[in-house]
Amino acid sequence: MSRSVSRVTTAGRGADLVVVSITAAAGRDPAPSGPVVVVTANVHGDECTGTGVALRLLPLLEAQLRRGTVHVYPSLNPDGLERRARRVPEDDQDLNRLFPGDPAGSPAERLAHAAWTDLVTRRPDVVVDLHADAPGAIPYALLDRAVSLRGRVRARAEEESARLAAATGLTVVHEYPEARYQRFRLDRSLTGAALNRLEVPTVTIEAGPRLVLDAAAVEDTTRACMALLASLSMVDAPPSAPARAGPQGGPWRRDAGPRVATSGVLIPRVAAGVLLARGAVVAEVRSLAGVLLEEVVAESAGFVLAPVERTHVVPGVPVCTWAMAEGT
Numbered sequence: 001m002s003r004s005v006s007r008v009t010t011a012g013r014g015a016d017l018v019v020v021s022i023t024a025a026a027g028r029d030p031a032p033s034g035p036v037v038v039v040t041a042n043v044h045g046d047e048c049t050g051t052g053v054a055l056r057l058l059p060l061l062e063a064q065l066r067r068g069t070v071h072v073y074p075s076l077n078p079d080g081l082e083r084r085a086r087r088v089p090e091d092d093q094d095l096n097r098l099f100p101g102d103p104a105g106s107p108a109e110r111l112a113h114a115a116w117t118d119l120v121t122r123r124p125d126v127v128v129d130l131h132a133d134a135p136g137a138i139p140y141a142l143l144d145r146a147v148s149l150r151g152r153v154r155a156r157a158e159e160e161s162a163r164l165a166a167a168t169g170l171t172v173v174h175e176y177p178e179a180r181y182q183r184f185r186l187d188r189s190l191t192g193a194a195l196n197r198l199e200v201p202t203v204t205i206e207a208g209p210r211l212v213l214d215a216a217a218v219e220d221t222t223r224a225c226m227a228l229l230a231s232l233s234m235v236d237a238p239p240s241a242p243a244r245a246g247p248q249g250g251p252w253r254r255d256a257g258p259r260v261a262t263s264g265v266l267i268p269r270v271a272a273g274v275l276l277a278r279g280a281v282v283a284e285v286r287s288l289a290g291v292l293l294e295e296v297v298a299e300s301a302g303f304v305l306a307p308v309e310r311t312h313v314v315p316g317v318p319v320c321t322w323a324m325a326e327g328t
């Protein structure tokens, strides 16, 4: 096993990125080169689960990696991590909509370019990006849309991404439908760009709350990553996969949940991950005097992925991120 640490200079005032690379020892395997996997975390600086997972993965990989190389980026947005900010503090842009970045652009575009350029030089076979959703959310593996790819290339990238996502043991959810995926510029997220520009299979894992490391979320996500690496024969299978928090079936896709029509106090009525029929009550809105103003019902069969992270709502606010059957 070899371990090396490199730093990526971001050409702005921002902190350097740290990359820790673990390579399996040659000689233990007839094909010691093996796959190259990139694991990135904390592109949204307030989403800390992945940073905790990265730091857990390093000693595990040092002890257990038997084939290939894993490059771990514990934080793609270290200034955001320091400031508890989702965006890049220097210019308040969402780094995860800017890839592959611009060397002559804004600070966030330069950071995206520096991170992207470093990632590309690693020649990854797989990219795994770690995010956090909201308190009360279930952990899930999210699949990008290969909107720029066609034919066999697209099928191969999508199938391999889906296979890797399933290997995590987590509930697998496809991204928003294609038109919204592009309108939200998700093809310029890190995984969206890796899939669409590098034709590399990608998986995003969403787990745990933001801002604080949640032991269960870190544990689940670490096991999910090890299970994914085991499916590539890079490590032995972990003793147990994470408990699947969502319902069986699918494939599922991400959507906005039903929206409230009134202002008031939002009270969730169901836990995330519970399969509901169309018309089931997901949440209610009450006045501060306790009067029931509205029951918010599911517009399709599906389940809550993550409750919205707010208590006072106004008309038009979705009560949750929703998962529904793909193709509906």
Ligand SMILES: [Zn+2]
Residues within 6 Å of the ligand: 044, 047, 131, 132
């Ligand atoms: Zn995120």
